[in-house]
Amino acid sequence: MYYRFMTTQQFIFEEPLYKKVKLSENPHILSDLKKRFCIDGLNSIKGVDTTFKLDTPLFPSFDRSVSTEQITFTCQRYGDNLYVQIHYDKNNDIIEKVGQYPSLADIQIAQIKQYSKVLDKQYMKDFTKAIGLAANGVGTGSFVYLRRIFEYLIHEASKDAIANGEIDTQQFVMAKMDNKLKMLENHLPDVLKDNKPLYGVLSKGIHELSEDDCLKYFSVVREVIELILDEREYLRQKEEKKKQARNKLSSIAGELKNGE
Numbered sequence: 001m002y003y004r005f006m007t008t009q010q011f012i013f014e015e016p017l018y019k020k021v022k023l024s025e026n027p028h029i030l031s032d033l034k035k036r037f038c039i040d041g042l043n044s045i046k047g048v049d050t051t052f053k054l055d056t057p058l059f060p061s062f063d064r065s066v067s068t069e070q071i072t073f074t075c076q077r078y079g080d081n082l083y084v085q086i087h088y089d090k091n092n093d094i095i096e097k098v099g100q101y102p103s104l105a106d107i108q109i110a111q112i113k114q115y116s117k118v119l120d121k122q123y124m125k126d127f128t129k130a131i132g133l134a135a136n137g138v139g140t141g142s143f144v145y146l147r148r149i150f151e152y153l154i155h156e157a158s159k160d161a162i163a164n165g166e167i168d169t170q171q172f173v174m175a176k177m178d179n180k181l182k183m184l185e186n187h188l189p190d191v192l193k194d195n196k197p198l199y200g201v202l203s204k205g206i207h208e209l210s211e212d213d214c215l216k217y218f219s220v221v222r223e224v225i226e227l228i229l230d231e232r233e234y235l236r237q238k239e240e241k242k243k244q245a246r247n248k249l250s251s252i253a254g255e256l257k258n259g260e
Helices: 008-013 027-033 104-111 121-135 139-163 169-174 177-183 198-207 211-259
Strands: 038-043 048-056 066-075 081-089 094-101
Touching: 008 027, 008 038, 038 104, 104 121, 121 139, 121 211, 139 169, 139 177, 139 211, 169 177
Parallel strands: none
Antiparallel strands: 038 048, 048 066, 066 081, 081 094
């Protein structure tokens, strides 16, 4: 079983298929899905954040003992549809998604395309695999790929420190992750300094936590990794703007010199 409180937005755009949600703790989900309401989410077909409207709500009689029904959301910007099949079991007090198109993996993978310029191609594949596994209820496997991405980001952070002679390559390679983080104190993004337990959670997930626990923590771990990538993307764009500004100023200087 996999019970926890969540918003309707999380249920539609984050919750894997076949993960049972305790309805008595989340009555708003069924209430929302019975009416025409709007919800924010990613249109994975167009690759844009948008607002979806529930055009075909659940029938009022949906909450009989056991029911399965399909609902349809429509993108208010482009008209694309999001189809979700909902299963309800009144006797066991659960509601769950049993089908979705575009799939949860399609939606979440579209969200990470923005990191393709700051994350190596191989690790983009790993990120995609992690999301796909989590979307299909495989928690431990998803953590394996997230840990690989984390280790890669730490390796990338070490390059400048090694090049500047601040840390010894051999010592760094042989050090445990906790010590590596200490050695890179001045080279880590702020978000990583504030979330040092991340690697411990990833390792514990692989070796100790249950599938359901890994799935429960997946979104949090993914969010921290994305924050690290957000900072890398910010720095990349900043350097790109500096480069463009230098080129423009050089061009202007050339024009002025030629005009003399």
